[in-house]
Structure formats: C-alpha cells, structure tokens
C-alpha cells in the first residue's frame with residue numbers, strides 16, 4: 346500500500362466514524378488531504394516563485410520566511426527586497442575582502458573598486474525601498490510610492506550591469522569570475538524582488 350492510499354484509507358475510516366457509518370461517496374483525493382499543522386503559506390510562496398524567472402533560487406531564499414510573508418503580496422515584496430539587500434551586503438563584504446587579500450592587476454583593481462561603489466549604491470536603494478514600504482498605506486500616494494520603489498530596485502539591476510561591464514574586455518580570471526558569481530546571484534534576486542514589487546503595485 347502506498348503512503349497516499351494509506352492516508353486515504355485513514356481519512357475514510359475517520360469519515361465513517363464521524364458520520365456514524367453513513368456511506369461516504371466522495372472520491373478520495375490525496376492532494377486535498379492537507380495534514381494538520383502543515384504550513385499552508387508554502388503554496389502561496391511556491392506559486393508566487395513560479396511566476397519569476399528563477400523559481401528555485403526564490404524558494405531557497407523565501408521559504409525560510411513563510412511566517413513573515415504569510416500570503417500577503419506586500420510582505421512578499423518587502424521580504425524579497427530584504428533578502429536581496431542581505432545578499433548585496435554579503436557581496437559587498439566579499440568584494441572588500443577580494444580587494445584586500447587577492448593579488449589584482451591594476452585593471453582588475455579599478456573594476457573591482459567600481460563594483461564596490463555600485464554595490465554600495467544598490468544597498469542604499471534597497472534600504473530606501475524598504476523604508477518606503479514601511480510608509481505605504483499611511484497616505485494616499487500608493488502609486489507614486491510604488492513607482493519610486495520600482496525605480497530604485499530597477500536602478501540596482503543597472504548598477505550590477507555596470508559592475509560587470511567594468512570587467513568586459515578583461516581576460517577571464519579568478520577575480521572576474523568570483524565577482525560574476527556574486528553579481529549574477531544578486532541580480533537574479535533583484536529580478537525576483539522586482540517581479541513581486543510589480544505584482545504588489547498591481548494587486549495593491
């Protein structure tokens with residue numbers, strides 16, 4: 346007997362007892378039998394992640410925050426900005442470390458220095474966006490506030506493009522590929538955040 350059919354069996358028995366042995370005529374659909382205590386917010390996050398370009402990365406980062414997000418588009422957007430902000434901060438730390446302890450050509454050093462500035466700009470943009478999120482709903486400027494957040498988070502994506510452009514034409518090497526690894530990751534997170542911000546701007 347499979348797990349599914351055994352669960353169905355248990356439910357049938359429970360139903361039979363509940364209904365004093367009246368005949369149960371419903372079909373047994375295992376998918377509807379959500380166990381008690383299952384966090385049903387998980388589906389909301391998974392469905393939402395499935396609308397982004399990077400569902401796996403999205404689950405990995407957001408499923409930790411089901412309690413915060415629950416099933417609210419606003420908290421989904423805000424939390425996605427927050428995890429992106431954290432990733433940008435670790436990107437910044439990693440770059441600072443590279444600039445201190447790696448041996449770099451002058452070109453690499455200059456490109457890395459610019460990336461550090463662009464990453465720092467993006468961190469500021471995420472901070473501004475979260476602050477704006479905190480004030481949303483207080484006034485009557487929802488559309489303007491959302492448009493500001495969309496602008497700032499899009500600007501972060503541009504910052505990351507500019508960072509990688511600084512390395513274009515340079516030969517592949519440890520620094521370039523290490524920077525790319527971090528920047529691609531944080532760009533993908535930014536794209537996820539932007540998708541949820543755009544969604545919240547529409548659904549309110």
Ligand SMILES: *[C@@H]1O[C@H](CO)[C@@H](O)[C@H](O)[C@H]1NC(C)=O
Pocket residue numbers: 379385386
């Ligand atoms: C999820 O849980 C909430 C609160 O416990 C409940 O109101 C809601 O009906 C549940 N949704 C589903 C699909 O089980």
Ligand SMILES: *[C@@H]1O[C@H](CO)[C@@H](O)[C@H](O)[C@H]1NC(C)=O
Pocket residue numbers: 388391392395
């Ligand atoms: C999300 O997409 C995956 C892959 O296409 C699918 O297996 C999964 O059932 C979807 N999850 C939800 C909650 O829609």
Ligand SMILES: *[C@@H]1O[C@H](CO)[C@@H](O)[C@H](O)[C@H]1NC(C)=O
Pocket residue numbers: 431432435526527530531
């Ligand atoms: C992307 O960033 C997140 C958050 O900092 C981190 O947990 C994850 O491991 C990173 N993924 C890759 C592939 O570097």
Ligand SMILES: *[C@@H]1O[C@H](CO)[C@@H](O)[C@H](O)[C@H]1NC(C)=O
Pocket residue numbers: 438439442443446
């Ligand atoms: C800094 O870079 C060195 C050399 O690559 C590495 O061993 C160390 O783990 C890095 N430290 C941090 C905090 O990333």
Ligand SMILES: *[C@@H]1O[C@H](CO)[C@@H](O)[C@H](O)[C@H]1NC(C)=O
Pocket residue numbers: 419420423424427475478479
């Ligand atoms: C957004 O997330 C941050 C970090 O968890 C939190 O401090 C802030 O209150 C949240 N804002 C909203 C509107 O949820």
